[in-house]
Amino acid sequence: MCRIGFRCIKMALRELSSLERFLGLKKPNKYSTQGGKKVPVLQNNNGPALIGLVTIASHLVHEAKRPELLGNSAEQRAIVQQWLEHRVTRLDNCSKEEVKVILKELNQYLEDKVYLAGNVFTLADILMYYGIHHIVVELAVQEKELYLNVTRWFDHIQHYPGIRNHLPPVVVLRNRVYPSSHH
Amino acid sequence: MKLYISEGNPHCIKALAALELTGVKCEIEVISHEEKVVPHITHPVSPVLLLPSGQHLFSPNSICQYLYDISGQPATDATNQWLEWEATNLQPAVLQSLHMVALQGKRVEAAAVMKEHLNWLEQSLSKRNTAFLTAEEMSVADVVLWAALYPLLSDAGVEAGELVRGWFQRVGVLSACQTAAQTVLRGKGAEALKTFLQKHTAAHTQRRDSPTN
Numbered sequence: 001m002c003r004i005g006f007r008c009i010k011m012a013l014r015e016l017s018s019l020e021r022f023l024g025l026k027k028p029n030k031y032s033t034q035g036g037k038k039v040p041v042l043q044n045n046n047g048p049a050l051i052g053l054v055t056i057a058s059h060l061v062h063e064a065k066r067p068e069l070l071g072n073s074a075e076q077r078a079i080v081q082q083w084l085e086h087r088v089t090r091l092d093n094c095s096k097e098e099v100k101v102i103l104k105e106l107n108q109y110l111e112d113k114v115y116l117a118g119n120v121f122t123l124a125d126i127l128m129y130y131g132i133h134h135i136v137v138e139l140a141v142q143e144k145e146l147y148l149n150v151t152r153w154f155d156h157i158q159h160y161p162g163i164r165n166h167l168p169p170v171v172v173l174r175n176r177v178y179p180s181s182h183h
Numbered sequence: 184m185k186l187y188i189s190e191g192n193p194h195c196i197k198a199l200a201a202l203e204l205t206g207v208k209c210e211i212e213v214i215s216h217e218e219k220v221v222p223h224i225t226h227p228v229s230p231v232l233l234l235p236s237g238q239h240l241f242s243p244n245s246i247c248q249y250l251y252d253i254s255g256q257p258a259t260d261a262t263n264q265w266l267e268w269e270a271t272n273l274q275p276a277v278l279q280s281l282h283m284v285a286l287q288g289k290r291v292e293a294a295a296v297m298k299e300h301l302n303w304l305e306q307s308l309s310k311r312n313t314a315f316l317t318a319e320e321m322s323v324a325d326v327v328l329w330a331a332l333y334p335l336l337s338d339a340g341v342e343a344g345e346l347v348r349g350w351f352q353r354v355g356v357l358s359a360c361q362t363a364a365q366t367v368l369r370g371k372g373a374e375a376l377k378t379f380l381q382k383h384t385a386a387h388t389q390r391r392d393s394p395t396n
Binding site for chain 1 (some may be wrong): 271272
């Protein structure tokens with residue numbers, strides 16, 4: 001359940017329209033929301049409505065004929081899907097204490113990777129960036145250094161052409177302010 | 184490729200069933216509830232699929248989708264939608280309900296938790312005329328939803344509508360599904376999940392209650 005209710009609804013719809021702009025889809029789609037959790041719904045003229053952020057985002061990627069954003073191989077597709085699911089099941093529900101676990105795990109995962117699926121930029125980077133923005137914005141300088149790989153990845157994605165759209169940029173220092181050993 | 188599973192973990196039913204149904208060749212290793220196989224995850228999880236590239240899949244649904252993908256059945260809007268619904272809506276309710284059945288003996292309350300979701304499934308099935316969720320043939324969506332509901336619908340006394348029951352039987356009659364359920368539950372039903380559920384709840388309460396440190 002979304003703890004921050006209204007903000008979440010607006011965010012989900014805003015990130016879908018940001019994604020549309022990034023994908024270069026000319027005709028903006030019509031969205032509504034459904035149920036207590038306000039899940040996004042895409043009204044479709046030639047078929048049943050599509051429900052769910054990940055489902056709709058994946059559909060838009062196909063519509064824009066950019067299947068590589070969902071991964072180029074079965075392995076990559078599975079990893080992309082896994083992070084998309086992680087976004088809507090863990091990140092969107094997490095308590096303050098869980099945020100730390102999520103950041104710690106993501107930080108370790110990104111230790112040897114440029115993007116979430118390895119060396120290629122995918123939809124997983126886009127939706128994780130949109131979903132984690134409100135958390136990274138609040139991090140103190142020390143915390144940004146503690147989660148250095150997350151911060152590096154985040155900065156990379158926010159500078160990726162056409163991604164940031166509705167979100168304010170987050171300042172990331174390229175040089176450490178605090179010594180790397182933690183006392 | 185290697186699939187790590189642990190006994191009495193309900194998430195493993197879907198991975199085992201999908202493996203058998205797709206016929207993908209894969210080594211299976213049974214691990215304990217304490218064993219950690221994914222380097223970046225701080226607590227033990229299963230099932231985990233170790234991919235040929237050396238990467239780990241730690242989401243049960245992504246494991247199932249991957250097995251179907253390499254067997255020539257890629258994801259569609261319809262399968263994506265069912266998998267997303269299962270992960271975001273159904274799964275939290277299932278875990279809450281299993282917890283009530285296996286640890287607290289509250290069968291009536293457990294059934295109440297499931298009601299809304301089972302109604303949604305019944306409604307969705309009534310809108311289409313196919314034997315399975317997305318088509319006349321089974322897809323990854325059927326395996327994932329069937330396995331999620333199995334411990335509750337098979338013997339925990341949770342009631343479902345006529346269409347859900349019909350669909351649940353059509354999937355469950357397959358030997359791949361029966362074997363998967365038997366491997367994980369050992370014929371003991373929701374009782375077999377006690378250890379898993381206790382650990383799962385402990386991990387969650389701990390995370391929620393622990394002071395910031």
